[in-house]
Amino acid sequence: MSVRLCTLAELKDGEALRVELDDIDVAVVKVHDEVFAVEDVCSHAEVPLSQGEVSGCTIECELHGSRFDLRTGKPTGPPATRPVPVFETSVIDGVVYAELENK
Numbered sequence: 001m002s003v004r005l006c007t008l009a010e011l012k013d014g015e016a017l018r019v020e021l022d023d024i025d026v027a028v029v030k031v032h033d034e035v036f037a038v039e040d041v042c043s044h045a046e047v048p049l050s051q052g053e054v055s056g057c058t059i060e061c062e063l064h065g066s067r068f069d070l071r072t073g074k075p076t077g078p079p080a081t082r083p084v085p086v087f088e089t090s091v092i093d094g095v096v097y098a099e100l101e102n103k
């Protein structure tokens, strides 16, 4: 299911935007010309990843510093060991959508 997340204009390079949907919260990040969407919950202790720092294609959890690759959701720095779900995004007429069916 394709779900509207936000407009492209709402996204700032290097900052995550938290989008609260009915069943799930999503962190949306624009990196240059690409937009990534991951579930906005750290896999370590369930705090919002969107409050963390973005560096390139990496988001770092503000609580204990776990890092996740926004392209794959895989942890690239401890203490998290489990990935976070990532969602395919598309941009149509300046609006960002994500495919959430695998959630």
Ligand code: FES
Binding pocket: 042, 043, 044, 045, 046, 047, 061, 062, 063, 064, 065, 066, 078, 079, 080
């Ligand atoms: S809650 Fe994110 S690293 Fe611990």
